[in-house]
Amino acid sequence: MDVDEVNERAGPREFGPHDDLPREYREAATRMIQFHANSEIMGAYLEKPFIRQAPSLDRKLALSAKVQDEIGHGQLLYRAAESLGVKTRDEMLTELAEGEGKFLNCFHYEMDEWWETPMIAFFVDGAAMRRQATLKRTSWEPYAHAMDKICFEEGFHVKHGEDIMKELATGSKKEREKLQEAFDEWWPRIIQFFGPTDDQSTHHDFAADVGLKTMTNDDLRNAFIDAYVPKAKKYGLEIPDEPRIRERDDGTYEVVEDDLDWSEFFAIAKNDYDPGKEQIGGRRRAQEAVEWVREALDDHETRTRGREPQAAD
Amino acid sequence: MIWEVFRQEKTGEYHTHCGNVHAPDREMAKMFAQIQHGRRKPTNSLWVVPQEEVGEVDTEEARFGGTTDKSYRWAMTYQGVDADFAEEVAESQQEQEAAERQRGDD
Numbered sequence: 001m002d003v004d005e006v007n008e009r010a011g012p013r014e015f016g017p018h019d020d021l022p023r024e025y026r027e028a029a030t031r032m033i034q035f036h037a038n039s040e041i042m043g044a045y046l047e048k049p050f051i052r053q054a055p056s057l058d059r060k061l062a063l064s065a066k067v068q069d070e071i072g073h074g075q076l077l078y079r080a081a082e083s084l085g086v087k088t089r090d091e092m093l094t095e096l097a098e099g100e101g102k103f104l105n106c107f108h109y110e111m112d113e114w115w116e117t118p119m120i121a122f123f124v125d126g127a128a129m130r131r132q133a134t135l136k137r138t139s140w141e142p143y144a145h146a147m148d149k150i151c152f153e154e155g156f157h158v159k160h161g162e163d164i165m166k167e168l169a170t171g172s173k174k175e176r177e178k179l180q181e182a183f184d185e186w187w188p189r190i191i192q193f194f195g196p197t198d199d200q201s202t203h204h205d206f207a208a209d210v211g212l213k214t215m216t217n218d219d220l221r222n223a224f225i226d227a228y229v230p231k232a233k234k235y236g237l238e239i240p241d242e243p244r245i246r247e248r249d250d251g252t253y254e255v256v257e258d259d260l261d262w263s264e265f266f267a268i269a270k271n272d273y274d275p276g277k278e279q280i281g282g283r284r285r286a287q288e289a290v291e292w293v294r295e296a297l298d299d300h301e302t303r304t305r306g307r308e309p310q311a312a313d
Numbered sequence: 314m315i316w317e318v319f320r321q322e323k324t325g326e327y328h329t330h331c332g333n334v335h336a337p338d339r340e341m342a343k344m345f346a347q348i349q350h351g352r353r354k355p356t357n358s359l360w361v362v363p364q365e366e367v368g369e370v371d372t373e374e375a376r377f378g379g380t381t382d383k384s385y386r387w388a389m390t391y392q393g394v395d396a397d398f399a400e401e402v403a404e405s406q407q408e409q410e411a412a413e414r415q416r417g418d419d
Binding site: 158 | 383385391398399400402403404406
């Protein structure tokens, strides 16, 4: 199949491992899914310390379930990426450890305090879910299939995130103030989740033409603002003055790009932002610390090859 | 020969086990399955599978999860916040509710 034929046939769940796809498609899909998989893993590592810091047993249980889910989502996605035949799972995990693998801007920042957790658990997860729901219609079938399972689980994550936010927003004066502080700090990063406006997006055109992406950054950002700004207000949060967000006559939003720190954003996009390097290093050390487990598993598999069932997809 | 029968009610749904039939071959099994399992309930498709082809692992060999109360991992638990503000959150919760109903049928 050449790129023209891919463009012509492109549609929801149209292509799978049995199709002979051009290198351009397989590389674009790999880049997109690897980014997504890396983000699941890095998000999980950002939230993991809060299993210990959570203020109650219920929160600890829910957070550990959530972190476990996110690691699982990463594994599902590496599998969907691996089936494109461009990179193996090991290669992608090594790239992530070595600071070459790219992931979501929001997971490059530090998160130190409990009252920051709804920023990831509600707003960033909500933004991700908005995007993921549209990816159920992506053209790479294994990716869409992974989305079915991921979207099934995410409803719990987003509602639990809102539940934490509600608790803080109806809590003590200090909790309300800290929640607002966290929101002021995180809000511009959350808006940048959707990247620059479409005319500046580098990879969009090809990914849209071949059906990998089904909605533009601008449309996704609009849908997010529509649903999540009223939520923030409901909990008494003041929307920061910047970035300025103006509603147009047609109900869509204009975000004033100059109000956002794009040099930081693009440094992050190159894995060249110090707190992000810390996150990458933290995960790499965790990967190295459990090297012996992988070795034991590999060793077991080599010795018993052909006699025991292999792991299913 | 025993064939296990799985029925799908609507396109896109899972085939779920609904019983079995005795038949000498696959064609007869499909016919008996239609007669015995496809007549009285809404049916979109049936699978027949030779019983000896089904792999099983049970509580004698394995320790399954699912004995602890894990309600904290379901969207429905968080009743103080609504799911309807975003269609994708509402949809996720509906899928979880459907899965819970299905488990309840067992």
